[in-house]
Amino acid sequence: xxxxxxxxxxxxxxxxxxxxxxxxxxxxxxxxxxxxxxxxxxxxxxxxxxxxxxxxxxxxxxxxxxxxxxxxxxxxxxxxxxxxxxxxxxxxxxxxxxxxxxxxxxxxxxxxxxxxxxxxxxxxxxxxxxxxxxxxxxxxxxxxxxxxxxxxxxxxxxxxxxxxxxxxxxxxxxxxxxxxxxxxxxxxxxxxxxxxxxxxxxxxxxxxxxxxxxxxxxxxxxxxxxxxxxxxxxxxxxxxxxxxxxxxxxxxxxxxxxxxxxxxxxxxxxxxxxxxxxxxxxxxxxxxxxxxxxxxxxxxxxxxxxxxxxxxxxxxxxxxxxxxxxxxxxxxxxxx
Numbered sequence: 001x002x003x004x005x006x007x008x009x010x011x012x013x014x015x016x017x018x019x020x021x022x023x024x025x026x027x028x029x030x031x032x033x034x035x036x037x038x039x040x041x042x043x044x045x046x047x048x049x050x051x052x053x054x055x056x057x058x059x060x061x062x063x064x065x066x067x068x069x070x071x072x073x074x075x076x077x078x079x080x081x082x083x084x085x086x087x088x089x090x091x092x093x094x095x096x097x098x099x100x101x102x103x104x105x106x107x108x109x110x111x112x113x114x115x116x117x118x119x120x121x122x123x124x125x126x127x128x129x130x131x132x133x134x135x136x137x138x139x140x141x142x143x144x145x146x147x148x149x150x151x152x153x154x155x156x157x158x159x160x161x162x163x164x165x166x167x168x169x170x171x172x173x174x175x176x177x178x179x180x181x182x183x184x185x186x187x188x189x190x191x192x193x194x195x196x197x198x199x200x201x202x203x204x205x206x207x208x209x210x211x212x213x214x215x216x217x218x219x220x221x222x223x224x225x226x227x228x229x230x231x232x233x234x235x236x237x238x239x240x241x242x243x244x245x246x247x248x249x250x251x252x253x254x255x256x257x258x259x260x261x262x263x264x265x266x267x268x269x270x271x272x273x274x275x276x277x278x279x280x281x282x283x284x285x286x287x288x289x290x291x292x293x294x295x296x297x298x299x300x301x302x303x304x305x306x307x308x309x310x311x312x313x314x315x316x317x318x319x320x321x322x323x324x325x326x327x328x329x330x331x332x333x334x335x336x
Contacts, residue, residue: 033275033276033288033291033292033295036295037291040298040302050305051302058184059301060297060301061187061190061297062184062187063297064294064297065189065190065248066186066252067264067268067271067293068190068193068194068271069193069241069244069245070091070242070264070265070267071268071271071272071292072193072197072241073237073238073268074265075197075275075289076197076201076234076238077135077234078214079201079281079282079283080230080231080234081213081281081282082235082281083136083139084121084265085136085143085265086143086239086265087238087239087268088143088262088265089142089143089144089147090117090142090146090243090246090261091117091243091246091261092147092150092246092258093117093120093149093150094116094242095113095246095247095249095250095257095261096150096256097109097256098247098250098256099159099250100112100256101113102161102165102168102169103165105165105167106165106167106168109165109168110244113244114243114244114247116243117243117246120146120239121235121238121240121242122235122236123142124138124139124235125234125236126232128235129227129228129229129232139235143265154258158256161254161255168251169251169252169254170251171248172185172251173251186248189244190290194287194290198285198286201286206233209230210230212225212282213227213230213231213281214282214283215281267296267318269322270318270321270325271289271293271296272292273292273322274295274296274321274322274325275288275289275291275293275295276292277289279326296318299321300318303317
């Protein structure tokens, strides 16, 4: 009897240990980026006096607001177990369209850019859902085609925004006064977008279906979920957000550039992964994607403040950071 009791106690202790380890791994996956952001900000504030100035912090937020929108759309896609390599090209197409229609007013330019990118995202989703082709292949093809479309339509030239289109340029350049340093309008749009994204993922049926499909697509289908509709929805949403980012970028630059957004798909994926969303889908959070965007933004702001890190070495370090995070995620997943 004593031996049986010992075995039972030992088994219970082992189970408790596994449970504690699983909880610790889950906590690291959820909050690791937030802790890293706090540590990096603390280091930057100690080493660079200008880091904590209102002008620098506002600049970091403004510069990363458009990437943040692209990363939010990418979060929905990756949560379903997919990937979207076309967002950088869709951003360029939207920027070119918005710049072309800027003279007709902000609503027309905004609608033209966002809707066009959304339609191309919709095409991605339909092909993936209906033809059952791997998202990597479909979105890679769209990345090439959309970039080519932007270059052909513009004859490889930048589309300048009409100087009279003040309302359009204000979208990317104006600020809302909040004390001595104003809040840039792109940052306000980013905050609203992430608030809505968080609500959708955590408090709507669509959000629950996104997580279910990423966790186990076949099981979700057997449960009666409309996997095709959700798939089309997330890629359309990714296109719409990339389009909004493209319009904001064109507004800020005062021009639509057909080469804009090159490499942004990789930056968005990096931000999503750094924020703790699993590339296999099913686990992640919009809120922590925003933390990932800010973490990468602060790191590259530190590189700029240091002044001795060339843009090429920044690219190398960006790749190293992404690889390190993926390796850590993989190990944590196996441990869990």
